[in-house]
Amino acid sequence: MPRARRVGLTGGIASGKSTVSARLAELGAVVIDYDRLARDVVEPGSPALDQIAARFGADVIAPDGTLVRPALGAIVFADPSALKDLEAITHPAIRDLAAAREQGAGPDAIVVHDNPLLVEMGAAAACDVVIVVDVPEQLQIDRMVRDRQMTEQDARARIAAQASREERLAVADVVIENTGTLEQLSARIDEVWKDLVEPSAR
Template sequence: MDRLGLTPRPRRFGLTGGIGSGKSTVATLLAGLGAVIVDTDAIARELTAPGGAALPALAAAFGPEIVGSDGAMDRERMRAIAFADPGAKRRLEAVLHPMIGAEALARAAAAGEAPVVFDVPLLAESAHWRARCDRILVVDCREETQVERVKRRSGWSEEAVRRVIAQQAARAARRRIADAVIFNDGMALGELAAEVRALWALWNNGPH
């Protein structure tokens, strides 16, 4: 509480949603409203890009063949290994998650007084991440909508998309951690933008 006895407004928000839910679109809309987006997936890509800080540890854990000819982590190979072996998935997370967390917190600190949105696909699975967020927004839609969106944008087979969905938290689990849910199914972009704008105004300008 501040010296007037008021609780400070929350300044750290969590954003999550399953693959194909439209979470990235919501993040873009929030950035347009003044939020500093800390995207943990983007940080992971930077850590595993050519010259990325995570590559030596990944090569030690999985062998040098995990680094492709372009000098980056071979994402398709790593995805196949992680899907096939839960132990490999845990080893991958043990390498990447501490590095991602440290970089995410550094970026949030650099934002100063600006509101920060942690864009975290695994927010429902991580009590550690949830503890860093004052409020959590979940972007939700039907599984069939997820499948169709990802097939359309990525060219993946339906089986591949459903395999990824099965690896993620269930929709009900994400909704349970939410302070607000946007059901982004059959919604035009203008409607989605209006919902995001209204929620952002409420969370940033509403009662303390």
């Protein structure tokens, strides 16, 4: 059995996915950060940003031509149809950029697509292995309120805007539960990495 080359990594907001991603990078994975891609595709002058301005209006564009993320977020997280319109603009651009980044990796690399919207973008099927970082919804809320100074209402709105916990788990090949200590999480990540590098060893 060949080792996985394309690994999908996802998890709900405040699940700890970024910690998992960082550790996988330390272990040798080539990580493609979709949050970074999402910023790159809306740089001033980009076709995606022009489309966003046309759809959502001048209030989401700053005087220097950059995207005003809080203004856009206030619109799309309160209106599911607006969020779908935004995703129709950004997701194709993100997919194209991710493909270009993957082509730059070596043929033997393990490429981790660190994508919080893996399910929403329909990208799970294109991955050799899908890793889901999973925590209960109440823990997500508690972390957002504590660590990001969000209100509980805003936290619930962010969760509702993503795929459900059940939808993520339905596409998972590997589940990393992140309800324990950082040491426990690190040990679990190392275990998963060993399976990615040597899938026939277990």
